[in-house]
Amino acid sequence: MLTRSEVLAVRQASVSLSGHPILKDIDFALNAGEFCGLIGANGSGKTTLLRTVLGFVMPTSGSVTMEAGGRASIGYVPQKFILDPYMPMRARDLVALGLDGNRLGVPLPSRGRRRKVDEMLEAVEATPFADQRIGSLSGGQQQRVLIAHALIRRPRLLLLDEPLANLDIRSVAGIVALLRRVSRELQTTVLLSAHDMNPLLSVMDRIVYLAHGRAATGAIDAVVRTEVLSRLYGYHIDVVRVHGRVLVVAAEGEGDAQTAIQRDPVHVAQVP
Ligand SMILES: Nc1ncnc2c1ncn2[C@@H]1O[C@H](COP(=O)(O)OP(=O)(O)OP(=O)(O)O)[C@@H](O)[C@H]1O
Numbered sequence: 001m002l003t004r005s006e007v008l009a010v011r012q013a014s015v016s017l018s019g020h021p022i023l024k025d026i027d028f029a030l031n032a033g034e035f036c037g038l039i040g041a042n043g044s045g046k047t048t049l050l051r052t053v054l055g056f057v058m059p060t061s062g063s064v065t066m067e068a069g070g071r072a073s074i075g076y077v078p079q080k081f082i083l084d085p086y087m088p089m090r091a092r093d094l095v096a097l098g099l100d101g102n103r104l105g106v107p108l109p110s111r112g113r114r115r116k117v118d119e120m121l122e123a124v125e126a127t128p129f130a131d132q133r134i135g136s137l138s139g140g141q142q143q144r145v146l147i148a149h150a151l152i153r154r155p156r157l158l159l160l161d162e163p164l165a166n167l168d169i170r171s172v173a174g175i176v177a178l179l180r181r182v183s184r185e186l187q188t189t190v191l192l193s194a195h196d197m198n199p200l201l202s203v204m205d206r207i208v209y210l211a212h213g214r215a216a217t218g219a220i221d222a223v224v225r226t227e228v229l230s231r232l233y234g235y236h237i238d239v240v241r242v243h244g245r246v247l248v249v250a251a252e253g254e255g256d257a258q259t260a261i262q263r264d265p266v267h268v269a270q271v272p
């Protein structure tokens, strides 16, 4: 059951893939209009959790509940969206496809349709390249178009799987600001996965931090703490705040908090 303000509730959900336990006892709920970061290292289960919310994967125990309207009102930007660079499709055509949802067939052009697409392109600041071929756009521009594609049906919940990966620092800041603004304007709840929480610190209302198949969930200050994350990892880690950034650091020889940082030099290299 959901409370009145909740859009999504994941309750004690455990998930196995091919018989292997991947997620255990994941428990959180999102209120309307909230911005939630789903944070974890490679392989921690971010994509699996998003796919479970989408209903592509069934939990082995526990539950995933969407508000009335259900999964039809989820927008999704997948992690691996491979665009053929030579596909003869303009940015605006991809956004328009988002209007058709699950319906098959060639949609009829209409004035209302054109207006909705133009509004959405404007909202994600994609108007200047709306008529360019999608394959000719930069990563950050493509990401804006994919977000517009997912948002055009005004979903109540928007899931984005690593939308900030492969973008430079300026594009990351631009996409984060855009998502925060658009989610407020449309009252869309956002659940966004990322391996680095730092670009999201100023916009997250809530965090779901995954490690070893379990999650610590709640407000950032309640979750991103030495005691809480040490309990989650099962060994001592330190949460270090330096120059406005958060680093999650394990002692040498301890598991994946440390390796996550080594694999992702951005954690260290960007400290001014
Ligand atoms: N079909 C499958 N069968 C068994 N195990 C799987 C399957 N798909 C994924 N896994 C495993 O589940 C775990 C979680 O994978 P998932 O893709 O959800 O992680 P992730 O956090 O999204 O990682 P990344 O940051 O690399 O995208 C990984 O250990 C992965 O190897």
Ligand SMILES: [Mg+2]
Pocket (backbone or CB within 6 Å): 046, 047, 048, 079, 161
């Ligand atoms: Mg993933």
